[in-house]
Structures are given as C-alpha cells and as structure tokens.
Amino acid sequence: MAQENRPLSPHLQIYRPQFTSVLSILHRMTGVVLGLGALLLVYWLAAAAAGPQWFDQARSIAGSWLGELVLLGFTWALFYHLLNGIRHLFWDIGMGFELATARLTGWAVAILSLVLTGAAWAVGILGLGGGS
Amino acid sequence: MRGLGSAKEGAAHWWAQRLTAVALVPLVFWLVASLAALSGAGHAEVVAWLRGPIAPVAMVALLIAGFHHLQLGLQVVIEDYVHGEAAKIGLIITVKLASALAALIAVLAVLRIAVGA
Numbered sequence: 115m116a117q118e119n120r121p122l123s124p125h126l127q128i129y130r131p132q133f134t135s136v137l138s139i140l141h142r143m144t145g146v147v148l149g150l151g152a153l154l155l156v157y158w159l160a161a162a163a164a165g166p167q168w169f170d171q172a173r174s175i176a177g178s179w180l181g182e183l184v185l186l187g188f189t190w191a192l193f194y195h196l197l198n199g200i201r202h203l204f205w206d207i208g209m210g211f212e213l214a215t216a217r218l219t220g221w222a223v224a225i226l227s228l229v230l231t232g233a234a235w236a237v238g239i240l241g242l243g244g245g246s
Numbered sequence: 247m248r249g250l251g252s253a254k255e256g257a258a259h260w261w262a263q264r265l266t267a268v269a270l271v272p273l274v275f276w277l278v279a280s281l282a283a284l285s286g287a288g289h290a291e292v293v294a295w296l297r298g299p300i301a302p303v304a305m306v307a308l309l310i311a312g313f314h315h316l317q318l319g320l321q322v323v324i325e326d327y328v329h330g331e332a333a334k335i336g337l338i339i340t341v342k343l344a345s346a347l348a349a350l351i352a353v354l355a356v357l358r359i360a361v362g363a
Contacts, residue, residue: 142319142323145316145319145320145323146319146320146323148316149316149320152312152313152316152348153348155309155352156348156349156351156352156355159305159352159355159356159359160351160352160355162289162292162293162296162355162359163354163355163356163358163359164355165289166288166289166290169288169289169292170288170289173286173288173289177286189278192274192278193278196270196271196274196275199267199270199271200271202267203264203267203268206264230278234278234279234282235282237279237282237283237285238281238282238283238285238286239285241285241286
C-alpha cells in the first residue's frame with residue numbers, strides 16, 4: 115500500500131486564518147501548553163508531600179514575578195481550553211454548528227476566558243479566599 | 247496495533263476524550279477556585295486543605311481524568327503533525343508513559359498528605 119506520500123490533515127498553511135480557525139488552533143495550543151502546566155501541579159503537590167522546605171521553595175518560585183506571569187498565562191490557557199472544550203462538547207451533540215452561532219460562541223469563549231482569568235486573580239490578589 | 251489505523255479503537259479514544267472532558271469541567275473550576283483561595287498559602291495551610299473532606303478526592307479525580315485527557319489529546323496532535331512512523335510511535339509511547347508517571351507521582355503525593363504519612 116502506497117502510504118508514503120498520502121497527505122496528513124490539516125494543511126493549515128493553505129487556509130487564510132479566520133476567527134473560528136484561530137480559535138480552533140488555539141484549542142490545540144492551549145491543550146499542549148496545559149500539559150506543561152500539569153507538570154507544575156505535580157511539582158507543587160510533590161513539594162507539599164516532601165515537606166515545608168521543599169514547599170517553600172516551590173512557593174517562592176511561584177511567587178516571583180516570572181512565576182506569577184507564567185501562572186497568569188496558564189490560568190488563561192486553562193479557562194480558554196475549558197470554555198472552548200464545552201463549546202466542542204455541544205458540537206459533539208450536534209448543537210451550535212451554524213456559522214453565526216459558532217462565531218457568537220467563539221466570542222463568548224474569548225471574552226469569558228479573560229473575565230474568568232481576571233476574576234480568579236482578583237480572588238488571589240485580594241485574598242478573598244481567606245488565605246494568608 | 248501499531249496505531250496505523252483505527253482498528254475499531256478510534257471510537258473508544260473519541261469517547262474517552264469526551265468522558266474525561268465532561269468530568270474535568272467541574273474539577274477544573276474547583277481547582278482554579280481552590281488555588282485562587284490558597285494564593286500565598288504556606289505549607290501547613292495547604293496540607294490542612296488536602297486533608298479536608300473534598301480536596302483529596304477532587305484532586306485525585308482531577309489528576310486521573312486530566313492526565314488521561316492530556317495523553318489522549320497529545321496523541322492526536324502527534325498523529326496529525328509528526329510524519330515519520332518511528333518518531334510518531336516513539337513520541338506517542340513517551341507521552342503515554344510520561345503522563346502515567348506524572349499522574350502516579352502526584353496521586354501518591356496527595357495520598358501521602360491525606361493519610362498524614
């Protein structure tokens with residue numbers, strides 16, 4: 115069977131980027147990025163289990179300006195992937211395929227991901243959770 | 247079984263991806279809310295949280311569903327963009343084993359804290 119030259123999907127470079135296609139590739143990109151974020155969660159939990167010295171080291175890394183910037187990025191990636199994932203689940207049951215609907219839900223995902231990221235960080239910064 | 251065709255396992259992959267996605271919707275909201283509330287918390291506070299009634303269960307569920315979802319998703323990305331057959335299969339195996347190992351480390355960490363070892 116001649117399988118060497120068969121095309122693989124998707125050939126993104128022939129398409130002009132559109133709002134919906136950019137959202138689509140962002141879903142993959144954030145998914146891959148969140149794999150790295152998941153490793154940070156593993157590190158944080160392992161540090162907590164290893165003891166206070168290890169945990170304090172993780173805490174100071176997370177609390178540095180670079181650490182906070184990275185965590186802010188992961189927060190947005192997580193909310194984006196979560197909300198767009200919900201959009202995907204509705205498509206899976208056959209809802210929301212109309213172009214106008216897909217654009218509308220796309221905007222909702224883009225805006226809500228930013229709003230929820232801001233809300234989560236407001237809770238963290240203002241200490242609304244009651245943490246010290 | 248070399249991952250060259252669906253061999254009727256494509257549907258199971260698709261279904262597992264969606265099932266874990268549905269489970270992750272509430273779990274991710276829980277994680278972000280919890281971490282935001284724990285912002286700046288010290289070791290004792292985080293340990294107390296992981297010994298609570300909800301956190302260890304939700305965290306272990308999140309880790310299992312999350313890493314399973316991750317390796318299923320990365321497999322599709324690798325299948326789409328990595329062209330060489332050896333590189334493709336090697337990467338997929340690496341991703342699956344690394345995901346399982348990472349999940350195992352994190353779950354054991356949660357259990358160690360939860361049972362107070």
